Amino acid sequence: MRIRAILGGLGPWCLVASLAAAAEPYAGSEKCAECHADVTASFGRTAHARAPGWDAARACESCHGPGAAHAESGEPEGIVRLRTLPADEANAICLECHRRQENHFSFRASIHHLADVACISCHNPHSTEEKLLPVRGRELCAGCHEGIAAQFELPRRHPLDDCTECHDPHATRSLRTDTSLFREVCTHCHMEKQGPFVFDHDVIMVDGCVSCHEVHGSPNRHLLKHEPQVNLCYQCHSATVTPGWHSAPRFLNEKCTACHTAIHGSNTSPFFLEE
Amino acid sequence: MDARTTCRSPLWVLWAWLPLLNSPAGAEEPETRGSVEIVYRSVSVDGSRNKYNEDFDALESGLRLGAWTFDWQPAEKGALDYARLDARGLGGDPYERASARLGRKDRYELRLDYSKQDYFYDLFELVNNEDGARWDAVRRTAELGLDVHVSDRVRLTFGFQENARSGTSLFMKDIERDLFRLETPLDALVHRYTVGADFRVGTVDVLFRQQLRRYDNQFDNMTEGDLGLDTGNATALDTYHWSQNDSGATDLTTLRVHTPIGERLELTVSLAGSLVGREELESHIRLTQLGTSFSGSEFGGTCAASGTPCASDATCAAIMAGDVCVPHEGRGAVNLDGDTLLVSSDLQVDVASNVAVVLQYRSLDRDLGGTLARDLDGDGAEDDLDGDGNPATTIRNDYRIRTATAAVDVRPAKAVRFRVGYRRIERELDRDGFGDAQRDLDYDSGDDAALVASLHLKPKSWLRFDADYEDGDVDQPFHAVAPQESRHLRLRLKLRPKDGTEIGVSFLDFERDNAALDIRDPASLWSGAADGTTRSLEWRQRFGEPASLTLRYSRQDFLSDVGITFDRAGFGAVEDGRSVFDNENTQFFGQLDFRWGGPWEAYARYWGVESEGNNLVLGSVSGLVNDETIAQDFTHAEAGLVYRFGSGVYVGGSLADFDYDDANDRLDYDGRILTLRFGTTF
Numbered sequence: 021m022r023i024r025a026i027l028g029g030l031g032p033w034c035l036v037a038s039l040a041a042a043a044e045p046y047a048g049s050e051k052c053a054e055c056h057a058d059v060t061a062s063f064g065r066t067a068h069a070r071a072p073g074w075d076a077a078r079a080c081e082s083c084h085g086p087g088a089a090h091a092e093s094g095e096p097e098g099i100v101r102l103r104t105l106p107a108d109e110a111n112a113i114c115l116e117c118h119r120r121q122e123n124h125f126s127f128r129a130s131i132h133h134l135a136d137v138a139c140i141s142c143h144n145p146h147s148t149e150e151k152l153l154p155v156r157g158r159e160l161c162a163g164c165h166e167g168i169a170a171q172f173e174l175p176r177r178h179p180l181d182d183c184t185e186c187h188d189p190h191a192t193r194s195l196r197t198d199t200s201l202f203r204e205v206c207t208h209c210h211m212e213k214q215g216p217f218v219f220d221h222d223v224i225m226v227d228g229c230v231s232c233h234e235v236h237g238s239p240n241r242h243l244l245k246h247e248p249q250v251n252l253c254y255q256c257h258s259a260t261v262t263p264g265w266h267s268a269p270r271f272l273n274e275k276c277t278a279c280h281t282a283i284h285g286s287n288t289s290p291f292f293l294e295e
Numbered sequence: 296m297d298a299r300t301t302c303r304s305p306l307w308v309l310w311a312w313l314p315l316l317n318s319p320a321g322a323e324e325p326e327t328r329g330s331v332e333i334v335y336r337s338v339s340v341d342g343s344r345n346k347y348n349e350d351f352d353a354l355e356s357g358l359r360l361g362a363w364t365f366d367w368q369p370a371e372k373g374a375l376d377y378a379r380l381d382a383r384g385l386g387g388d389p390y391e392r393a394s395a396r397l398g399r400k401d402r403y404e405l406r407l408d409y410s411k412q413d414y415f416y417d418l419f420e421l422v423n424n425e426d427g428a429r430w431d432a433v434r435r436t437a438e439l440g441l442d443v444h445v446s447d448r449v450r451l452t453f454g455f456q457e458n459a460r461s462g463t464s465l466f467m468k469d470i471e472r473d474l475f476r477l478e479t480p481l482d483a484l485v486h487r488y489t490v491g492a493d494f495r496v497g498t499v500d501v502l503f504r505q506q507l508r509r510y511d512n513q514f515d516n517m518t519e520g521d522l523g524l525d526t527g528n529a530t531a532l533d534t535y536h537w538s539q540n541d542s543g544a545t546d547l548t549t550l551r552v553h554t555p556i557g558e559r560l561e562l563t564v565s566l567a568g569s570l571v572g573r574e575e576l577e578s579h580i581r582l583t584q585l586g587t588s589f590s591g592s593e594f595g596g597t598c599a600a601s602g603t604p605c606a607s608d609a610t611c612a613a614i615m616a617g618d619v620c621v622p623h624e625g626r627g628a629v630n631l632d633g634d635t636l637l638v639s640s641d642l643q644v645d646v647a648s649n650v651a652v653v654l655q656y657r658s659l660d661r662d663l664g665g666t667l668a669r670d671l672d673g674d675g676a677e678d679d680l681d682g683d684g685n686p687a688t689t690i691r692n693d694y695r696i697r698t699a700t701a702a703v704d705v706r707p708a709k710a711v712r713f714r715v716g717y718r719r720i721e722r723e724l725d726r727d728g729f730g731d732a733q734r735d736l737d738y739d740s741g742d743d744a745a746l747v748a749s750l751h752l753k754p755k756s757w758l759r760f761d762a763d764y765e766d767g768d769v770d771q772p773f774h775a776v777a778p779q780e781s782r783h784l785r786l787r788l789k790l791r792p793k794d795g796t797e798i799g800v801s802f803l804d805f806e807r808d809n810a811a812l813d814i815r816d817p818a819s820l821w822s823g824a825a826d827g828t829t830r831s832l833e834w835r836q837r838f839g840e841p842a843s844l845t846l847r848y849s850r851q852d853f854l855s856d857v858g859i860t861f862d863r864a865g866f867g868a869v870e871d872g873r874s875v876f877d878n879e880n881t882q883f884f885g886q887l888d889f890r891w892g893g894p895w896e897a898y899a900r901y902w903g904v905e906s907e908g909n910n911l912v913l914g915s916v917s918g919l920v921n922d923e924t925i926a927q928d929f930t931h932a933e934a935g936l937v938y939r940f941g942s943g944v945y946v947g948g949s950l951a952d953f954d955y956d957d958a959n960d961r962l963d964y965d966g967r968i969l970t971l972r973f974g975t976t977f
Contacts, residue, residue, distance in 0.1 A: 065366075065368060067400065070376065070377060070399075070400030070401065106709060108706075119553075120495065120500045120553075126553070126563045126641045126643075128643050129563075129641045129653045134653070134712075134714055134749070135751055136712050136751045148366075150396070164787070164789070164799070166799045166833040167801040167803060167830075167831045167849065169847070170847060170849030170851075170882050173849075173884055173902050174880060174882070174904060174906070175904055175927050175929055179390060181390075181392075192641055204547075209412070209434055209458070211460070211510065212483040212485075212510075212512050214485075214508075214510075214545075215576075216543070216545075216631055216633055218631055218667055219690075219729065220663070220692055222724060225692075225694060226694060226696065226722060239878060239880055239904075241418075247876075247910075248910065251857060251876050254821075254823070254857050254859070255825075255855075255857065278428075278466075278469075279468075279469055281466060281468070287539070287576070287629050287667075288539070288627065288629075288669070290728075290730050294537065295514040
């Protein structure tokens with residue numbers, strides 16, 4: 021009932037306008053500030069307080085629900101505390117407004133949501149930091165993904181500080197965009213590898229850059245999965261497809277891209293010998 | 296030429312707007328917060344400077360703007376009600392970042408972002424400064440964005456991005472049975488323009504984006520007066536210059552619709568691709584090549600191997616397949632265009648309060664086609680690359696991917712959640728113009744399916760357990776032209792036994808197996824298997840306000856075994872090749888942060904990696920047995936101290952000590968970085 025009241029009490033930018041909101045009395049922001057001065061003092065600087073359509077009078081109770089009873093009794097049970105709710109229920113409060121953000125459209129079907137991760141696991145609604153993130157970058161994600169964090173300490177590592185440069189934590193797939201569509205996740209920086217190419221390397225077209233590269237970190241040069249490089253290439257280009265001389269033992273310790281320099285795609289050579 | 300000095304910086308844009316923040320006379324003072332930190336760094340390295348540059352991207356001594364943050368808000372809401380600036384590493388660090396945000400949150404937001412990354416490696420040191428490669432590049436990205444909230448229901452968005460790469464690479468190229476070091480500038484430039492709108496109609500949210508990408512890449516491979524790596528033969532190049540310009544444009548349209556349907560359904564449908572325009576590419580090549588062939592004749596004489604006499608304006612070279620004539624100035628041109636469409640839909644159905652069905656479907660269709668015409672081989676006629684008798688080569692490269700996933704998400708109890716699903720993938724590739732029939736081979740993945748499952752437990756507020764499992768068969772995946780089976784299992788445990796204490800354990804295990812027969816010769820076959828595990832254990836401890844500690848241990852094991860039995864038809868011999876790549880990485884990480892009650896703060900950090908194993912290579916014909924040892928040790932220890940004065944001013948310093956040892960001793964290095972910090976917060 022209290023959560024329904026919250027969903028009805030969110031600002032005029034939200035569609036849900038449940039009459040249930042009227043069932044319990046609100047205390048008003050000024051009343052909240054009497055006890056929670058530290059939070060309310062800085063709340064005006066948060067992105068929430070500056071959002072289009074934000075109801076300043078009801079600010080705290082937009083998320084925490086009608087607070088008159090809590091203000092009267094002082095008991096924590098008298099108000100909604102998101103951290104005590106199951107992730108589903110806590111997320112529902114946030115999504116009532118945020119599911120209309122472009123990258124939140126499918127959050128209910130997202131990997132994080134299905135793994136029972138709450139919005140407030142990463143975001144602090146009271147934070148004045150950008151995107152309400154008190155901890156940012158790799159350090160934030162490392163709190164759960166410590167195995168991935170360890171990969172960034174391997175001898176070769178991707179020089180990125182922020183996982184969200186490639187990943188969308190709100191999407192149904194882990195990457196920001198579909199890997200195969202113009203390869204735009206990696207080519208946002210590595211733009212010269214986007215193509216289109218006259219002679220495209222099949223594996224990149226369909227399976228993406230991760231077919232050959234360990235993108236977080238690797239003991240091998242160029243973040244390759246194997247070293248020496250020929251081991252990696254032989255994963256596909258075995259005796260089945262390479263001309264005979266490539267299978268001679270002398271090639272087993274070579275670097276294929278010494279000759280196939282345009283391995284990501286060529287406009288000249290079907291064998292990727294020139295750009 | 297040093298790549299770091301060649302690209303102009305658009306950083307002036309980041310602070311050009313600061314005068315806007317002056318308050319009018321008589322107005323209440325705005326609220327400002329921020330910090331500025333100046334850093335002086337002294338780097339000293341012993342041993343391989345090139346390897347240091349590769350690992351640290353050539354981090355150098357010097358004065359830098361370590362960090363600059365600025366947050367401004369007026370006392371009263373006006374046309375501009377916030378401004379935020381964040382900058383790091385400016386002034387020459389390998390990674391420079393800066394961003395600015397300003398606007399009025401309920402009206403508009405203007406975004407400026409800038410980043411620079413250096414990337415460096417030099418492999419000549421590995422091979423006696425002869426056969427290797429060198430890469431020294433800088434990537435710079437500048438972005439400008441504007442969002443306008445026309446109303447609560449309508450937002451317009453505009454964006455511009457410039458992405459530039461500059462620098463120089465050196466690589467070796469095989470010409471006339473000799474190796475030549477070619478210098479290649481790495482200039483590339485991309486511009487992306489975006490307009491879009493988000494709006495709501497009833498309960499339906501709609502997003503529209505239109506992006507135009509224009510790009511221009513210039514490749515110049517060149518050398519002059521070069522005798523080649525092998526000075527014992529006659530091959531020499533007086534001039535070699537391959538000049539190529541690739542330019543084009545790509546339209547990308549995104550249309551996304553999201554709506555709840557009744558109380559229980561939620562649907563999202565996206566269309567993305569070249570809905571309005573097409574992908575287009577134009578490429579032009581010029582080749583100038585003069586020198587002496589392997590046989591000692593001047594380029595322009597008679598080809599030694601084929602006996603082909605070259606025209607007076609042509610030279611003989613083996614740059615293309617065979618020993619052929621190449622005109623002093625060869626040319627080539629390409630025209631290519633394509634269409635791409637991605638359809639994506641997500642439907643979530645709440646079957647009951649604790650049961651949901653998630654259905655996802657994605658299809659991608661990309662059709663590329665065009666013509667390639669060139670005359671680089673000096674025979675006076677356009678090349679016939681695909682062997683169909685027509686000089687111009689028709690290129691076609693079409694592929695389709697269909698992925699459908701159905702999963703049931705069940706929460707039988709408050710602390711238990713599991714998901715079971717089935718994924719089916721179909722992939723097809725049709726292509727033409729790649730040469731012989733084998734290279735033009737079409738792929739059809741057939742019937743690929745995978746089981747996906749996950750379990751999430753939170754029986755106590757301090758205990759969480761996650762497990763993911765996937766098991767799939769791929770009849771003919773693109774990344775291995777052979778039947779493949781793959782499995783992975785991931786487990787994660789998180790404990791918070793008391794306030795301030797977190798313990799995390801993770802485990803990942805994967806396996807891949809595939810094998811193939813040679814489609815040309817059934818006596819030849821190939822098999823590959825790879826498996827690996829990653830384990831990590833992490834402890835995070837907060838000792839009240841003053842101190843925190845993080846310790847992490849991680850180990851990654853990887854084994855790849857590729858075997859080849861090759862029947863060399865015509866040579867009468869069967870050779871067996873095998874390559875086993877066995878690698879274990881052990882990592883330690885620790886960080887201690889400490890703050891005294893007074894003005895002192897300190898930290899200590901350590902991380903180390905031990906990478907070991909071997910790569911066994913066997914080949915029977917030549918009796919080749921090469922067992923290469925993999926051994927890399929890297930340690931980094933760092934400690935720092937900061938003293939804060941009451942006024943917000945602080946001073947500090949840190950000392951980092953690092954050491955790298957490789958099986959190849961020539962790459963070993965060690966060194967120290969002394970950093971002094973001067974900053975203030977306001």
